[in-house]
Amino acid sequence: MAIIRSKDLVHEYIRRDEAGNVESIQTALDHVDLEVEPGQFISILGHNGSGKSTFAKHINALLTPSEGVLWVDGMNTSDDEYTFAVRQTAGMVFQNPDNQIIASVVDEDVAFAPENMGVPSDEIVQRVEKALKMVGMYKYRSHSPNKLSGGQKQRVAIAGVMAMQPKCIILDEPTAMLDPDGRAEVLRAVHDLNREKGITVILITHYMEEVVDSDFVYVMEKGKVIMKGKPRDIFTQVDELKSHGLDVPQVTMLAHELRKSGVPLPECILTRQELVASLAKIKNGGHE
Amino acid sequence: MNDNILIMDHVSYKYSPDTAYEVKALDDVSLTIKKGEFIGIIGHTGSGKSTLVQHLNGLMRATEGHIYFNGQDIYDKDYDIRSLRTQVGMVFQYPEHQLFETTVFKDVQFGPKNQGLDEKEQIKRAYEALTLVKLPDEFYLASPFELSGGQKRRAAIAGVIAMKPSVLILDEPTAGLDPRGRDEILGLISDMHEKRGDTVILVSHSMEDVANYVDRIIVMDNGRPAYDGAPKDVFSHYKELEKMGLxxxxxxYVMNDLKAQGFDVDTSATTVEEAKEEILKMLGR
Structure with missing residues (x-):
């Protein structure tokens, strides 16, 4: 059974004037169908305003559908009865680490969610320890979050979600505010959770390099899913991606430009090793 | 001598000096910035790059050393540090968080108003700045909160431009923007630089961004400039840059990998276009 499934999901932001009359309706999600199997690593790409964050908020039941249905682990998110169960199943990490950390000591911050869920205190201690170890932040457990780097703070935020023991974690542009080191740290932690603990991951981003290792990629624009497939299938369509204001990794771009100039490179090169090996073959007179 | 607009002479800055928490954020930095240069300052978080630029407009005061703007020591007793802040304009990270007026136009007008200019001049300045950042005029009377992320950022940059600074410093102007927004903002900064011929200092941790636009790169590491030169020269030290977390x-990397495999290529390419030319040459096409 799919852990997340949406059917004709529509979300409208409705603006009203002071008298309550409808001023404008903006369709942020326009009949989105999407399915995620347990244990998958899914990426959702799209530029600002494409609807990807709105979709994320639906998975966490922060928003509920205007039309259509979304099931999280079999629970219909429109049903109030399931709201808390949905949030414990699908934990959410946001863009800005500073907006998500509330306690003055790292381990207290991670303990916040299980405390609220009424988990017995010995178990909280265990969960916090486990969650911090998962993201490689255990040695900072008694530090103040203020003094951590952006990447470290984001990993604490991820640990905070993991302490709820969710089946699925949604990350909404978790690296947008981080430097290259921090970005790499956070991605490593997320991939480890996926591989080692079998946590389903939904990564929302506009950095192409980050989705290369996903199982499946959805590209959104104007509230619609406009492309979906394995990363390699998506990245072959360089011109299409560019026309939607998205980027491709610099190496893929270079390979694409060389192909346009008549160099017989294979379609869709994602890494520099692939590019260098293909170029060497061509130069040495071999054929692809 | 006259074309050096900013000079840092043995500048050091210590956080919490003489305590157990003392940290040297800037460590004996000496550098000169010429009029009209387009400079990228890169370094990982904590390398001192933001601290460095905050010294240039007097927001932070060096614990040692001197800074000269147009030949004058900005730490002189009778130096007008307030006027320095309008001449060295600073666009902070996430500048859209600082929009506060009821309309975009008023927000941009705020800087010139604070400079004590008369209303006619304020309006003229705001209008010019908004035109320069290419914000469509239907947004002039909108609330800043109705703009998209990229538009807000352009409005915030206009607010600084309206003061007509001779040096424009932008601290991570593309952070949090999507690729389209990023290209728009960087293209805009580069266009404005060409049009106004001003000195621009761009603080960034994205090498690809910086390589495409600037003439000179200063790499900060541990509070010191580790490399300073044209992008090609700086990126030739890519192995050392990696050790600095950059x-x-x-x-x-592609060009260096090809060279390592024994191909006769020039490894100095820093943009897709340059790499393409060099590879085509290598393949004899």
């Missing part, structure tokens, strides 16, 4: 543009 990386050269991906294409620079």
């Amino acid at each position: 990386a050269a543009p991906q294409v620079t």
Whole structure:
């Protein structure tokens, strides 16, 4: 059974004037169908305003559908009865680490969610320890979050979600505010959770390099899913991606430009090793 | 001598000096910035790059050393540090968080108003700045909160431009923007630089961005400039850059990998276009 499934999901932001009359309706999600199997690593790409964050908020039941249905682990998110169960199943990490950390000591911050869920205190201690170890932040457990780097703070935020023991974690542009080191740290932690603990991951981003290792990629624009497939299938369509204001990794771009100039490179090169090996073959007179 | 607009002379800055928490954020930095240069300052978080630029407009005061703007020591007793702040304009990270007026136009007018200019001049300045950042005029009377992320950022940059600074410093102007927004903002900064011929200092941790636009790169590491030169020269030290938690543009690696495999290529390419030319040459096309 799919852990997340949406059917004709529509979300409208409705603006009203002071008298309550409808001023404008903006369709942020326009009949989105999407399915995620347990244990998958899914990426959702799209530029600002494409609807990807709105979709994320639906998975966490922060928003509920205007039309259509979304099931999280079999629970219909429109049903109030399931709201808390949905949030414990699908934990959410946001863009800005500073907006998500509330306690003055790292381990207290991670303990916040299980405390609220009424988990017995010995178990909280265990969960916090486990969650911090998962993201490689255990040695900072008694530090103040203020003094951590952006990447470290984001990993604490991820640990905070993991302490709820969710089946699925949604990350909404978790690296947008981080430097290259921090970005790499956070991605490593997320991939480890996926591989080692079998946590389903939904990564929302506009950095192409980050989705290369996903199982499946959805590209959104104007509230619609406009492309979906394995990363390699998506990245072959360089011109299409560019026309939607998205980027491709610099190496893929270079390979694409060389192909346009008549160099017989294979379609869709994602890494520099692939590019260098293909170029060497061509130069040495071999054929692809 | 006259074309050096900013000079830092043995500048050091210590956080919490003489305590157990003392940290040297700037460590004996000496550098000169010429009029009209387009400079990128890169370094990982904590390398001192933001601290460095905050010294240039007097927001932070060096614990040692001197800074000269147009030949004058900005730490002189009778130096007008307030006027320095309008001449060295600073666009902070996430500048859209600082929009506060009821309309975009008023927000941009705020800087010139604070400079004590008369209303006619304020309006003229605001209008010019908004035109320069290419914000469509239907947004002039909108609330800043109705703009998209990229538009807000352009409005915030206009607010600084309206003061007509001779040096414009932008601290991570593309952070949090999507690729389209990023290209728009960087293209805009580069266009404005060409049009106004002003000195621009761009603080960034994205090598690809910086390589495409600037003439000179200063790499900060541990509070010191580790490299300072043209992008090609700086990125030739890509191995050392990696040790500092930075990386050269991906294409620079491709060229070096090809060289390592025994191909006769020039490894100095820093953009896709340059790498393409060099590879085509290598393949004899």
